[in-house]
Amino acid sequence: MIVEPGALEGDVEDDAEYVIVGTGAAGATAARVLAEAGAGVVLVEEGPNVPAAELARGTVASFGRLLRDAGGQVTSGPLKIPLLQGACVGGSTVVNSGITWRIPPWVYDRWAAEFGLSGALPARELEACFDLLDEELSVRQTREERLGGNGRVLRTGAERLGWESKTTHRTERDCEGSARCLEGCANGRRQSMNHSYIPRALAAGARLYAGCRVTRVCPRSAGGLAVEGTFALGAGGGGRHTLRAHARKAVLIAASAIHTPALVLRSGLDSTGQVGLHFQGHPGVSMLALFDEPIRLWEGATQAYEITEFRQRGMKIESLSLPAEVLAARLPGVGAKLAAYLRQMDRIAVAAIPIKARARGTVRTLGPFNRVNYCPEPQDVALAVEGLARVGQAFFAAGARAVLPGIHGLPERISDPAGLELIRRARPEPGALNWVMTHMMGSCRMGGDPRTSAVDLRGQLHGVPGVHVIDSSVFPTNLGVNPQHTIMAVAMVLARRLLEDRA
Ligand SMILES: Cc1cc2nc3c(=O)[nH]c(=O)nc-3n(C[C@H](O)[C@H](O)[C@H](O)COP(=O)(O)OP(=O)(O)OC[C@H]3O[C@@H](n4cnc5c(N)ncnc54)[C@H](O)[C@@H]3O)c2cc1C
Ligand code: SF4
Structure with missing residues (x-):
């Protein structure tokens, strides 16, 4: 009842x-x-x-x-x-x-x-x-036909780099691949x-x-x-x-x-x-990539593929299909620039990198409000940045035309694998990354x-x-x-x- x-x-x-x-x-x-x-x-x-x-x-x-x-x-x-x-x-x-x-x-x-x-x-x-x-x-492993373009490019990149990776195990019965979890x-x-x-x-x-x-x-x-x-x-x-x-x-x-x-x-x-x-967690960042081939984020399981190569170091990479409204918040620019990116929406791939952060925080109350005091430590930021560079590597290996790392202070768009060096060398403040937990x-x-x-x-x-x-x-x-x-x-x-x- x-x-x-x-x-x-x-x-x-x-x-x-x-x-x-x-x-x-x-x-x-x-x-x-x-x-x-x-x-x-x-x-x-x-x-x-x-x-x-x-x-x-x-x-x-x-x-x-x-x-x-x-x-x-x-x-x-x-x-x-x-x-x-x-x-x-x-x-x-x-x-x-x-x-x-x-x-x-x-x-x-x-x-x-x-x-x-x-x-x-x-x-x-x-x-x-x-x-x-x-x-x-x-619980079952995501089927091939539910990989979607987003899962497929992450798999291609991981396989070409020889990284340990797999289709996700999920709690599902006959997932229809609507990417709307x-x-x-x-x-x-x-x-x-x-x-x-x-x-x-x-x-x-x-x-x-x-x-x-x-x-x-x-x-x-x-x-x-x-x-x-x-x-x-x-x-x-x-x-x-x-x-x-x-x-x-x-x-x-x-x-x-x-x-x-x-x-x-x-x-x-x-x-x-x-x-x-x-208080602890797995704060995550995300990497976007532009492909020439159709990706169609709206097809396949929401999170179909994961790279597990770096798991023991506290970093896991997962394909992540986002709806247009959420993706728009992560795309660079506003107005005409944002519209130009959105016009390429069917060719954008996304991967998330949740990390096993060292940071500890607190939960406190203030009258009816809750306060979660939490900020990633420098080592956490370094791990997230490394994760972004790794995903960039995977996307380029899969044929990406450019990647969008979403790090404030860096170019919004990196167009070749050599450019990933900029990410690897970056020492951003925590606030320069697009975190979600x-x-x-x-x-x-x-x-x-x-x-x-x-x-x-x-x-x-x-x-x-x-x-x-x-x-x-x-x-x-x-x-x-x-x-x-x-x-x-x-x-x-x-x-x-x-x-x-x-x-
Ligand atoms: C977008 C998203 C994607 C995720 N993907 C995955 C995934 O793929 N795999 C995975 O393992 N984990 C995933 N997680 C995390 C996972 O869902 C959570 O870790 C897990 O559900 C937490 O379980 P919980 O029982 O502690 O809290 P919750 O599942 O959050 O449930 C807590 C419930 O308590 C209720 N509540 C809170 N305060 C009160 C109150 N005062 N009175 C009455 N009710 C109250 C809340 O409304 C809520 O419904 C994801 C989470 C999110 C948000
Ligand atoms: S992708 Fe998610 S929401 Fe869509 S059918 Fe599969 S499990 Fe359900």
Whole structure:
């Protein structure tokens, strides 16, 4: 059952064994595990429930309905990095590309050795969760006919240079190659949470309140575990109603690495001073290339091909098909110059380079606002610049006529491989690059010691019995690969621990 603001006639009170805040990768996975084990589950989601038939209605409309602040969430401070997140039933999985990677062994080994997590997140159990997720969410390698021109040129470049590369593994069933993942997959081919685990949790009896922002988590010591929230105004007008959902066993916070610490801080539940520290991510930059042959960004899977050669160094290169409206923001110039580029739109290729950044930031609250203080370090900038030069190499190897690196202070257009030397020698300030971040983690770090971590080895906030964090906030480091699979596997393990306690 999904309850939406328009259907309400008054304030709502509910109770369940487990109340989950957020319905993205972590929240939906935990809901499916708990509900199918017979537990009572209530989910609360700030964003709207957007039916499949209303997805993929164009970029502007989709951003407005599916993304946090319509895509306008940014870092605080002088450097504004867009922090893209979904804010709807299904969370960021609704708008993501469905690429899956398991946690790399060298990252897991660090989690085990440096942060003592091998007992909390046993390697074998995680592997079994990955196998299950692969099966249930239909993880498969992108088919040749869904490569699209964009994936094809990246593959050609990588093969000619002899670099390790492959078609992406994604959660999809018969992807039609509409290149519109950013608008949500209207036909349900991508197995985002709104098309997979949420329906399963609902079928097992979970109740979901959509369009309801949780404003406070109440601890057991304040008269019983509960969450309090406020519904958005219903379409038919009327009052703004409230929700109070009591949790008989636990509250699970899965509101993402930004909104989870913000909610904990606003609720006054940070007993360690650790909540909101160690925020990390994979900031990314992008390279555009002009080809003589048709590329047609609108054909093929949104992200079909990836170069993995430099992965262990913290740099991954992915083909990325962008809609014209988003591409226009990355193209140089305005007016006639921009129009000239847009006229060549069918011959433009794009690749993204998310990096495993060293930078650490913080999430803080200021009244109703969140502040994400974060800026890439010089080594991160150097890695991103190297990534741009590498992609330039791949595009030229595939026959590109020119590349557009998007580095302020450098020529907007480089027309031969020798010109890439300019990029390699560049030492730009962080603000000279076009960053975007879609992978975030680390802001409620897991660990046994409350002096250095926010949650314990079962995900429970230190000193706050019954309130658990289950999303990527608990990761002690970033991953260097697309995170949703690891987020789901960790949420699965933590939900199972709650079931063991329930038995
Ligand atoms: C454009 C884009 C492309 C991406 N591509 C990939 C990819 O291909 N592969 C991959 O692995 N990862 C990808 N990611 C990242 C991945 O989607 C996220 O890392 C993952 O979904 C995060 O899971 P989560 O559960 O922590 O948060 P989310 O999935 O973001 O879900 C959090 C939910 O909590 C809700 N919420 C927040 N605060 C409150 C509150 N106070 N009350 C109620 N609800 C609240 C939000 O509205 C949201 O729906 C991409 C992300 C984006 C934005
Ligand atoms: S590219 Fe494939 S998975 Fe993405 S929206 Fe289109 S059909 Fe769905």
